[in-house]
Amino acid sequence: MTATLIDGKAFAASLRQRIATQVATLKEKGITPGLAVVLVGEDPASQVYVRSKGKQTLEVGMNSYEHKLPEDTPEADLLALIDRLNNDPAVNGILVQLPLPRHMDEAAVINAIDPAKDVDGFHILNVGLLATGQKAMVPCTPLGCLMMLRDQLGSLSGKRAVVVGRSNIVGKPMAQLLLRDSATVTIAHSRTADLPDLCRQADILVAAVGRPHFVQGDWVKPGATVIDVGINRTDDGLVGDVDFAAARQIAGAITPVPGGVGPMTIACLLANTLTATARANGLPDPEGLTP
Numbered sequence: 001m002t003a004t005l006i007d008g009k010a011f012a013a014s015l016r017q018r019i020a021t022q023v024a025t026l027k028e029k030g031i032t033p034g035l036a037v038v039l040v041g042e043d044p045a046s047q048v049y050v051r052s053k054g055k056q057t058l059e060v061g062m063n064s065y066e067h068k069l070p071e072d073t074p075e076a077d078l079l080a081l082i083d084r085l086n087n088d089p090a091v092n093g094i095l096v097q098l099p100l101p102r103h104m105d106e107a108a109v110i111n112a113i114d115p116a117k118d119v120d121g122f123h124i125l126n127v128g129l130l131a132t133g134q135k136a137m138v139p140c141t142p143l144g145c146l147m148m149l150r151d152q153l154g155s156l157s158g159k160r161a162v163v164v165g166r167s168n169i170v171g172k173p174m175a176q177l178l179l180r181d182s183a184t185v186t187i188a189h190s191r192t193a194d195l196p197d198l199c200r201q202a203d204i205l206v207a208a209v210g211r212p213h214f215v216q217g218d219w220v221k222p223g224a225t226v227i228d229v230g231i232n233r234t235d236d237g238l239v240g241d242v243d244f245a246a247a248r249q250i251a252g253a254i255t256p257v258p259g260g261v262g263p264m265t266i267a268c269l270l271a272n273t274l275t276a277t278a279r280a281n282g283l284p285d286p287e288g289l290t291p
């Protein structure tokens with residue numbers, strides 16, 4: 001038996017459709033959500049992502065503001081731009097595309113963003129709110145994974161989840177979200193002892209280590225749901241962190257790369273922008289877009 005494919009591209013398209021409907025309702029009230037995306041430098045992948053973000057923002061009816069700065073921009077100039085965006089009432093969401101050039105202090109830049117406009121959910125305040133189970137802005141990639149998991153499995157309560165990867169952007173917030181849904185969560189990484197054995201106990205296996213085909217097929221528990229967050233450019237093209245061909249023979253359901261988690265990242269960015277806009281205007285959180 002081969003696993004069910006979790007189609008992130010289709011899921012993201014239907015999520016964007018729901019967001020567009022809710023944006024139209026807001027616009028009837030005279031409110032148009034605005035998302036500002038800042039790109040520093042010319043990293044080719046980042047340029048593609050920023051272009052997609054701008055295009056999809058406009059497609060759902062929001063205003064898009066793009067700021068492209070040269071690679072050698074002084075950090076002070078970036079911080080001054082963030083300050084302007086923090087104080088601009090037309091801007092509800094601010095995102096600084098990562099990675100930043102090496103001369104910049106990523107944490108200082110992220111923490112300069114107004115937490116209420118931090119649609120990436122990377123600000124230290126949002127990290128703390130999520131960790132303590134309070135209303136936060138939630139990082140887009142883990143939020144997208146959670147939506148797909150809930151859709152696939154219904155309740156996550158009592159499931160054993162293993163998250164392979166401990167990054168601030170994916171691994172740690174993913175674990176927080178799974179825990180919030182009452183899964184039993186282990187965060188593992190490349191130095192975890194007996195990692196294959198640990199993964200074989202997982203009903204939900206999330207791979208976010210950034211190493212091509214790191215998770216082998218025989219690490220997967222029969223019937224498990226496998227979420228592959230990896231985006232690795234190799235000579236064989238774009239591949240995930242999971243050996244997809246082998247894992248799909250054993251898993252119950254699995255996300256492909258490309259076409260799995262990736263498209264959900266941008267759809268959830270739009271969802272977060274809508275949420276930030278609603279909160280800024282004293283409205284209830286939009287239906288089905290927050291954890």
Ligand SMILES: Nc1nc2c(c(=O)[nH]1)N[C@@H](CN(C=O)c1ccc(C(=O)N[C@@H](CCC(=O)O)C(=O)O)cc1)CN2
Binds near residue numbers: 095140
């Ligand atoms: N400020 C941020 N920076 C970065 C984030 C982020 O969430 N916030 N995440 C990644 C890059 N990223 C969005 O910015 C992103 C990555 C991948 C995709 C995607 O749709 N991938 C496609 C394949 C596209 C391709 O060919 O490259 C897929 O998986 O199907 C969207 C967004 C790092 N930086």
